[in-house]
Amino acid sequence: MKGITIDQARDHIGEGITLRGWLYNKRSSGKILFLQIRDGTGTIQGVITEPEKPDLFSRAEGLARETSLIVTGRLREEVRAPSGCELEVDEISVVHEPTDPFPIELKEQTPGFLMDHRHLWIRTGRQVPILRIRDAVFRAFREFFHERGFVATEAPIITGTSVEGTTTLFSLDYFGEPAYLSQSGQLYLEATAMALGKVYWIGPVFRAEKSKTRKHVTEFWMGEAEMAYFDHNANLNLQEDLVSHIVDAVTKERRDELGRLDRDVDRLREEVKGPFPRLDYAEAVKILQDEGHEISFGDDLGAPEETSLGERFGKPVFVERFPISMKPFYMKRDGKDPTRVLAADLIAPDGYGEIIGGSQRVDTVEELVSQLKERGLPLEPYEWYIDLRRYGSAPHSGFGMGLARVIAWICGVPHIREVIPFPRQIHRLYP
RNA sequence: UCCGCGGUAGCUCAAUUGGCAGAGCGCUCGGCUGUUAACCGAAUGGUUGGAGGUUCGAGUCCUCCCCGCGGAGCCA
Numbered sequence: 001m002k003g004i005t006i007d008q009a010r011d012h013i014g015e016g017i018t019l020r021g022w023l024y025n026k027r028s029s030g031k032i033l034f035l036q037i038r039d040g041t042g043t044i045q046g047v048i049t050e051p052e053k054p055d056l057f058s059r060a061e062g063l064a065r066e067t068s069l070i071v072t073g074r075l076r077e078e079v080r081a082p083s084g085c086e087l088e089v090d091e092i093s094v095v096h097e098p099t100d101p102f103p104i105e106l107k108e109q110t111p112g113f114l115m116d117h118r119h120l121w122i123r124t125g126r127q128v129p130i131l132r133i134r135d136a137v138f139r140a141f142r143e144f145f146h147e148r149g150f151v152a153t154e155a156p157i158i159t160g161t162s163v164e165g166t167t168t169l170f171s172l173d174y175f176g177e178p179a180y181l182s183q184s185g186q187l188y189l190e191a192t193a194m195a196l197g198k199v200y201w202i203g204p205v206f207r208a209e210k211s212k213t214r215k216h217v218t219e220f221w222m223g224e225a226e227m228a229y230f231d232h233n234a235n236l237n238l239q240e241d242l243v244s245h246i247v248d249a250v251t252k253e254r255r256d257e258l259g260r261l262d263r264d265v266d267r268l269r270e271e272v273k274g275p276f277p278r279l280d281y282a283e284a285v286k287i288l289q290d291e292g293h294e295i296s297f298g299d300d301l302g303a304p305e306e307t308s309l310g311e312r313f314g315k316p317v318f319v320e321r322f323p324i325s326m327k328p329f330y331m332k333r334d335g336k337d338p339t340r341v342l343a344a345d346l347i348a349p350d351g352y353g354e355i356i357g358g359s360q361r362v363d364t365v366e367e368l369v370s371q372l373k374e375r376g377l378p379l380e381p382y383e384w385y386i387d388l389r390r391y392g393s394a395p396h397s398g399f400g401m402g403l404a405r406v407i408a409w410i411c412g413v414p415h416i417r418e419v420i421p422f423p424r425q426i427h428r429l430y431p
Numbered sequence: 432u433c434c435g436c437g438g439u440a441g442c443u444c445a446a447u448u449g450g451c452a453g454a455g456c457g458c459u460c461g462g463c464u465g466u467u468a469a470c471c472g473a474a475u476g477g478u479u480g481g482a483g484g485u486u487c488g489a490g491u492c493c494u495c496c497c498c499g500c501g502g503a504g505c506c507a
Contacts, residue, residue, distance in 0.1 A: 029470080030463035049464065064458090080465055101458050105442060106468040112499045113442070125468095168505085184507090209505055210432065222507065303503080345507090354507060402507030427498085 001072050007041035009075055009085055016074050019044070019087070022123070023067045025106060026060075033060055035089065036082075037071060040128065042256075045078075046071060046087040053090075060092055066102040066123070068095040111415075118422055119431045129257035130419055133250060134407050138202060140249035141223045141403070144242050145200040150225065153192045153199045155185025161381040168208040170218075181206035184400060187330070187385050189226035190361060193396055194388055200225040202403065210426050213303070214415040215353045215405055219424040226398035232332075232342035232360040235397035236318055239346055239356050240274050242401070243316060247272040250410055263412040271315045271349055278318040281340070284309065298323055301345075303353065310349040320344035329371035331359040342397075352409040358399025365389045 001018040009017075021039030028034065031050035036043050050057040063069070070093040078086035103117050104124050114121045121127055142152070158174065159182045169180040183205050192199045202223045209216070230238070251258065251265050258265050279287070288295050288305050291312075295305060301319065309317050321340040324333060331341035343359035362368045368389055372379060379386070407419040417423040422431065 025468080027466045027469050028463085029466055032464040032466075034466050034469090036467090045467085047465080051464085078465095080467090082467055101441075103441075103457095105457060107443070107456060108468095109442060110500080115499095205507085207506070211503095211505065212500090213502070213504095216506070220507070300505085357507060400507065405507060 005041040006037070006039050006044045009042075009044055009083075009087075013075050013077055013085060016072070016090075017087075018070060018072045020070050021068070023063050023065055023069060024124075025065060026063065028061065031057075033057060035060065035063075035071075037069075037087070038123070038128070042083070044083055044085070044087055045081045046073060046089040047081075048089045056089065056092065060089070063092075063094070064098045064101065067097050069093060070095060111417075115417065115423075115428060116430070122421060126261060126413070127418070129254070129260045130407075130411055130413065131421060132257050133254045133261075133411055134403075134419055136250045136254045137246055137403060137407050137410065138221075140246040141202060141242070141401070142200075143249065144245045145198075145225060148198070150198040150200045150227075151192075151196040152201060153189070153196065154201055155182065155188035155192075155203060155224075157182050157204065161187075170206050170208045183207055184222065185224050186226070186398060186400060189224055189398060190330075190385070190396065191388055193226040193228045193398070194392070194394065197229075198225070198227045212426060214417075215303075215408075217404065217416060217420065217423045217425050220416075220420070221403045223401040223403050224398065226396065228394050228396045230360075230397040231395055232320075232344070232397060235358055235360060235399060236278065236320070236344055239318075239344075239358060239399055239401075240276050243276075243346070243356075243406075244272045244274060246406065247410060258411070261411050261413065263410070268410065268412075273315075276316045276318055276346070277313050278320055278344070279309070281319055281322045284319045287312070298325065300326060301347075303351075306347045306353050307351040309347055310351060313349075315349060316355070317347045318344045319347065327359070329368070329375050329377065330361050332362045333367065348405065348409045350409065350412075352405050354402070355405045355409065356399050356401045358397065360395065360397040363389060363393045363395050365393075 001016050003018045003020065004012055006019060019037060019039055021037050024036040024038040024043055026033065026035050033048045035046035037046050048057050048060055071087065071089055072091040073087040073089040075085055075087055077084070102120065104120050122131065158179050160179055169183060172179050172181065185201060185203055189199055189201065200223070202221055204219055205222045206219050208218065247268060251269055255265060282297065284301070285295055285297050288308060291308055293305055293308065320343065321334055322343050324339055324341050327341050327343050331343045334340040334342050341359060345354045346356035347353065348355045362371060365386060368386055369379065372382060404416040404419050408416045411419060413419060417425065
C-alpha cells in the first residue's frame with residue numbers, strides 16, 4: 001500500500017494508502033467511529049463502522065489520544081468531513097499506546113500549564129501550523145539573500161566583547177576568562193562583509209534583560225545582513241524588499257496554515273505593498289505629540305508610541321535619523337545633521353513593535369574612536385573592529401531582523417512565545 | 432527591577448457576612464450510524480501554593496515567603 005502524508009491526500013482520492021501518524025482525537029456515535037489522525041503535515045478524518053468491521057471497530061474504540069499508529073485505508077471525497085476528504089479505514093497497526101492521558105486537552109488551558117508542557121503542546125491545534133510558517137519565514141529570508149548574491153556566513157556565539165556596551169549579557173566562564181553569549185553578530189558581519197562584499201546569517205542571540213512582555217524572550221534568532229558599499233537609503237530599500245518578499249513567499253506557500261490561524265491573508269499582503277513610509281525621527285515625535293503622547297525630542301519610542309504609528313499608517317513604518325545620543329557607537333553620523341545618525345527602525349503594524357533595526361556604520365577611525373570614548377567604552381577589545389577602518393575602509397550598512405516578531409506578526413498570534421519551539425524567558429528554562 | 436491581577440480535583444473555574452468543598456472537561460463504565468473541542472447518563476477525583484497568626488470555627492481575615500499571568504522600562 002502506498003505510503004503518503006496527509007497533505008498529499010487530495011491527490012490520491014479513490015486510492016488505497018497508508019498513513020503514519022498519531023491519533024489526535026476520536027468521536028463516536030453508536031456504530032460509527034471517527035478518528036482524527038495527524039502526521040505533522042495536517043489532519044484527516046478516518047471512519048470505521050461497526051457492522052462492516054466489528055473487530056477493527058472494537059480495537060479502535062479503545063485507543064487513547066496521541067496513540068502512534070499506522071493506518072491503511074481508502075481515500076474518498078466527503079463533504080461532511082472537516083478536511084473535505086476522508087479515509088475509510090481498513091487496518092490500524094498500533095505503534096505505541098500512551099501510558100497516561102495526554103495532558104493537553106482540546107479545551108482552553110492556561111499559558112503557564114501549556115508552557116510547562118511545551119514539548120507536548122507543539123503537537124496540537126495552532127502550534128503545528130505556526131511552526132510550519134516559521135520554517136517558511138526562515139527559508140524565505142535565506143532565499144531572498146541567496147538570490148541577490150549574498151554570501152551566507154556565521155558570527156561567533158561566544159564572544160569576549162559586547163556589541164552595545166549598555167545591554168545586559170549572559171556571562172560564562174571561558175577557561176578562566178570572562179566571556180559572553182552574543183547579543184548580535186553585527187560587528188563580525190561587518191568584518192566578513194569587507195571580505196565577501198554582501199553577507200547574511202541567521203543565528204541565535206541572547207539578552208539577559210528581565211523583560212516580561214509579549215515581544216521579549218532571552219534567546220531568539222536574528223536574521224542579519226551587512227553590505228559593503230551600501231548607504232543608508234540602499235539599506236532601507238533592501239529591508240523593504242526583504243519584508244515584502246518574506247510576506248509574499250509565506251502567504252503563497254502557507255496559505256492553508258495561515259487560514260487555520262484565522263489570519264486575514266489578503267489584508268496582510270495589502271499591508272506590505274511598498275513603499276513603506278519613512279519618517280524622520282523629529283517628524284515621528286511631532287506626529288505622536290499631536291496624537292497626545294507624552295514624548296519629547298530625545299526620548300525613545302515606547303510600546304504605545306510604536307503601536308500608534310503602526311495604526312496610523314496600517315503598514316510597516318521606518319523611523320530614521322535618530323539623535324546620536326540614543327543609539328550605539330557604531331552608527332554613522334548624518335552628513336546633513338551631525339547630531340543625528342543614519343539609522344532606522346522598522347515598526348510592524350498591529351503592535352508587534354520593532355522588527356528591524358539597522359544603520360549605516362561608522363567608516364573612519366576618528367569617528368569610531370571618538371564615539372567609543374564618548375560612551376566610556378574601552379578601546380582595546382574593539383581594536384580588531386577599529387582595524388576594519390584602518391585597512392581599506394568602505395561605506396557599509398546593515399541591519400538585524402527579529403525573526404520571532406516577524407513570524408508572530410505574519411501569524412497574527414499575540415505572543416512570540418507561541419512562534420518559538422522552546423522559548424527561553426525569564427523564569428522559564430523548562431522544558 | 433517596578434505596577435496590577437491571580438494560585439481551590441489531572442485541566443478550566445465556582446464557593447454570599449468567616450459556618451457541611453462544588454460544577455464542567457479529562458480518565459473509567461454504559462448509550463447513540465455522520466461526529467466537527469460531538470452529545471446523553473453514571474462513577475471517579477481535595478494537605479484549597481507554603482509557613483506562621485487571629486477565631487468556637489479560615490478557601491475566605493492578618494504577616495512573611497514561593498510560583499504564574501498581564502503590562503512598563505530595555506530592546507529585535
